[in-house]
Structure formats: structure tokens, C-alpha cells
Amino acid sequence: MTNTTAPDKSLSATKVSNVDLQLCFALYSASLSMTKTYKPLLSKLKLTYPQYLVLLVLWEKDGMTVNSISERLFSDSGTLTPLLKRLEKLGMIQRQRAREDERKVIITLTEAGRLLQTESTNVHSQIACSTGCTITELQALNNQLIMLRTNLIKNLNTV
CATH class of the missing domain: 1.10.10.10 (Winged helix-like DNA-binding domain superfamily/Winged helix DNA-binding domain)
Incomplete structure (x- = not known):
């Protein structure tokens, strides 16, 4: 079920304009870091x-x-x-x-x-180790990201 709660209106304009508080930036920079982590492993292949x-x-x-x-x-x-x-x-x-x-x-x-x-079987385990997260944490994060992606896709035409 999609959470349709409106965003917290108490955020000030200063806080909203801070790039570090933007979900999109956290996802973007994490994606760049993930790709950079994969690069040496995949270059061997x-x-x-x-x-x-x-x-x-x-x-x-x-x-x-x-x-x-x-x-x-x-x-x-x-x-x-x-x-x-x-x-x-x-x-x-x-x-x-x-x-x-x-x-x-x-x-x-x-x-x-x-x-x-x-x-390539060791690539996945090397990436998992690089995250510093437990398997349970990685599974939970993956599930949250899949839910986020699903909701964003579903709501693409409503923005």
C-alpha cells in the first residue's frame, strides 16, 4: 500500500535546499559509489x-x-x-x-x-563486503529500494 501522507511541512526552505538532505542526491551518490566499487572487479572480467x-x-x-x-x-x-x-x-x-x-x-x-x-561468482560477495552491511541489512535496503522504485514508477504521471 502506498503511503499518501503529505511531506512534513515543517522543513524550512534552507533545509530543503541542502543537497545532503535530498533523497535523490543520496540515491545518485550511492549509485555512483556502487558503480565505482564494481569497476575494478568487473574490469578483471x-x-x-x-x-x-x-x-x-x-x-x-x-x-x-x-x-x-x-x-x-x-x-x-x-x-x-x-x-x-x-x-x-x-x-x-x-x-x-x-x-x-x-x-x-x-x-x-x-x-x-x-x-x-x-x-563472476565472487563479485556479489565482494560487493556485499564492501558495503559494511550485514546480509539482513542489505536485504532490507534492497526491499526498500524496490518499493521506492515501484512507487515512483506508479506515480510518474501524477507529478
Whole structure:
């Protein structure tokens, strides 16, 4: 259930304009820090963070359309296409037009892409250690962020 309580009106204009008090800035700066933490780990695998996200999705379910991957990652297919072409050049995936509808492109892992899943198993645990949080804290934070994302998406057209 969405909390429809109005924001606290007692915040002064000075406090509201402080960047450190902005949820958007906390999320943005945490995201930048997270990506920087991933960078050296993924560089050993010769991957960028967005490429890693695509592979995570394909490791969950291989043989997805570009649009399905795009929806799963909350991105647009135009941004995803160049990234997929680079993964294909690296030999991690194959792109094929669907037989029943040539407008759809199916993305499947290659053997190298599947093997990379095994090589990347320590990435998640290293990231978890880097946070300084317990597993329970990370799960709670993840659940809160998913709820926040869901509510923001649901209310996009009402702002």
C-alpha cells in the first residue's frame, strides 16, 4: 500500500535546499559509489557495469528479446542495442532475429557468456563486503529500494 501522507511541512526552505538532505542526491551518490566499487572487479572480467547487468538478466533467463531485457533493466532498447553489439563482439552473446517476427531480436548466451557466470561468482560477495552491511541489512535496503522504485514508477504521471 502506498503511503499518501503529505511531506512534513515543517522543513524550512534552507533545509530543503541542502543537497545532503535530498533523497535523490543520496540515491545518485550511492549509485555512483556502487558503480565505482564494481569497476575494478568487473574490469578483471573485461566487462562494464551495464554489460554485467545484461549478463545477470541472461543468467536468470537465457534467450530473451531485446525489449524484455530492456524492461527488466528499466532502460530503453536504443541504449541497450550498442551495449549488446559490444557483448556480441566480445563473444558473450548472440543476437538473432526471431523467425516468427523479424522485428524482435533474441539474445542468447554463448558458451563464453555462460562460463563467465562461474568466473563472476565472487563479485556479489565482494560487493556485499564492501558495503559494511550485514546480509539482513542489505536485504532490507534492497526491499526498500524496490518499493521506492515501484512507487515512483506508479506515480510518474501524477507529478
